[in-house]
Amino acid sequence: MGAAAAAPAGLSRSTEDYLKAIYALGAEGGPVQTSAIAEALEVAPASVSGMLKRLAEARLLEHVPYRGVQLTLPGRTAALRIVRRHRVLESYLTSQLGYDWDSVHEEAERLEHAVSDELIERMVRVLGDPQHDPHGAPIPSRSGEIEETAHVPLTEIDPGLCAEFRMVSDKDPERLRYIASLGLVLGAEFEVIERKPFRGPVTICVREGIQQVIGYELAASLRCTIVVEGGAA
Amino acid sequence: MGAAAAAPAGLSRSTEDYLKAIYALGAEGGPVQTSAIAEALEVAPASVSGMLKRLAEARLLEHVPYRGVQLTLPGRTAALRIVRRHRVLESYLTSQLGYDWDSVHEEAERLEHAVSDELIERMVRVLGDPQHDPHGAPIPSRSGEIEETAHVPLTEIDPGLCAEFRMVSDKDPERLRYIASLGLVLGAEFEVIERKPFRGPVTICVREGIQQVIGYELAASLRCTIVVEGGAA
DNA sequence: AAACATTTTTAGTCTTACCTAATTTCTCCC
DNA sequence: GGGAGAAATTAGGTAAGACTAAAAATGTTT
Numbered sequence: 001m002g003a004a005a006a007a008p009a010g011l012s013r014s015t016e017d018y019l020k021a022i023y024a025l026g027a028e029g030g031p032v033q034t035s036a037i038a039e040a041l042e043v044a045p046a047s048v049s050g051m052l053k054r055l056a057e058a059r060l061l062e063h064v065p066y067r068g069v070q071l072t073l074p075g076r077t078a079a080l081r082i083v084r085r086h087r088v089l090e091s092y093l094t095s096q097l098g099y100d101w102d103s104v105h106e107e108a109e110r111l112e113h114a115v116s117d118e119l120i121e122r123m124v125r126v127l128g129d130p131q132h133d134p135h136g137a138p139i140p141s142r143s144g145e146i147e148e149t150a151h152v153p154l155t156e157i158d159p160g161l162c163a164e165f166r167m168v169s170d171k172d173p174e175r176l177r178y179i180a181s182l183g184l185v186l187g188a189e190f191e192v193i194e195r196k197p198f199r200g201p202v203t204i205c206v207r208e209g210i211q212q213v214i215g216y217e218l219a220a221s222l223r224c225t226i227v228v229e230g231g232a233a
Numbered sequence: 234m235g236a237a238a239a240a241p242a243g244l245s246r247s248t249e250d251y252l253k254a255i256y257a258l259g260a261e262g263g264p265v266q267t268s269a270i271a272e273a274l275e276v277a278p279a280s281v282s283g284m285l286k287r288l289a290e291a292r293l294l295e296h297v298p299y300r301g302v303q304l305t306l307p308g309r310t311a312a313l314r315i316v317r318r319h320r321v322l323e324s325y326l327t328s329q330l331g332y333d334w335d336s337v338h339e340e341a342e343r344l345e346h347a348v349s350d351e352l353i354e355r356m357v358r359v360l361g362d363p364q365h366d367p368h369g370a371p372i373p374s375r376s377g378e379i380e381e382t383a384h385v386p387l388t389e390i391d392p393g394l395c396a397e398f399r400m401v402s403d404k405d406p407e408r409l410r411y412i413a414s415l416g417l418v419l420g421a422e423f424e425v426i427e428r429k430p431f432r433g434p435v436t437i438c439v440r441e442g443i444q445q446v447i448g449y450e451l452a453a454s455l456r457c458t459i460v461v462e463g464g465a466a
Numbered sequence: 467a468a469a470c471a472t473t474t475t476t477a478g479t480c481t482t483a484c485c486t487a488a489t490t491t492c493t494c495c496c
Numbered sequence: 497g498g499g500a501g502a503a504a505t506t507a508g509g510t511a512a513g514a515c516t517a518a519a520a521a522t523g524t525t526t
Contacts, residue, residue, distance in 0.1 A: 047484055049505050066491055066504055097355045114347035122330045280514055282475050299474055299521055
């Protein structure tokens, strides 16, 4: 039973988008609301209701009317297959075709529905089995396992501590360009200098003498791990 | 005026498939019949009639009812854009991702509708501006120009002459595998030994002492150029 | 030129997936 | 416990793109 849970083939582009969105929204396991899906996919809530009925009939999710939805195992497996495709594509486009981390998302978003499993596995082979995409997100395995990320938002790290920048959402190109302009590339280490109250900005020091002030919203999107001084040796 | 004729963006997958099929069928300039399109795309003739009406309304082709269709300049440009994508993809998948010439077609067929122009141009850059796809078909330029091919079917080459294998359709994987198994790779030189009448088989000699007998249908699909003995120096 | 065959088009359905508008359900507050 | 407001669903419509069956145009034969 170790293998994948019969990932259903031949899902429509729309179906794949819904499953992916529901998976992303329901990462914590709780039920996902219609309005959240509507917002994520930029469609009217009524359209979502209609699609949820079809997806529930196909046993890809369970729908409790007026309450929300939850992916079934086959639904989750199908969603993770798309997530794998998306992240492998982002990795490949970045490493082999010169894309920047702010422009790959859009391209991967279209390609993920068109590539074959074989092509994805060929890309994986060329890349040497990458574990994370260019934004630090873990790439699910072929059988649908995904690494648990235990990252902390920058807004929750106490001043004085050192941290490493580990992950950020790939959705907004402008934000990604701005982050890079601050000197924050994946794996960058920095010290938290100050944190203003009431959702105020966070000040960090990326390199000796260079401080950056980061607004709360942006800081909250930066996922980090706290660096233990002298971790090795 | 030198540039492309305003290639319309945002065509549906179906629309792109129709334009590509009509372009391929109408290579000689004559009108293309409904039934030919239906057969090429494996849809009912009635479905083709419906789509032709939409395409004519969009000014992508001219439709004379009961007679046939012909692409307009914008239609031809759009078709050549798809052909370019398809052939660049086939070249890239073969050269960079280890696909064989018999398996690339299917993958390219799906990807051609999903890739951006930017990705295609990036692939072109990695490949060093290839002029032909893995089956010898010319790759249209970005502005929609395409090389005229003046190849001869193997069935029309007289015994005693030497020829070079230049191009073959990418559609049938089994046929491609068989062709390769005969020692016929693109650019291979051979001598025509014998040609039986009444659409009979053609015998060729690929290497000293090794003769191959090729059925008429297959031989007709092999496009070649006649080799002039001692062409250089 | 009439009759038959072929090709194409029209007519009428179906499915997917979206929309707006109207209704229903849930939640929260008084 | 009743009502206001938010959220979700149903109802009814549109567009693309496919289908089958029936009708019309074209071509071929005698």
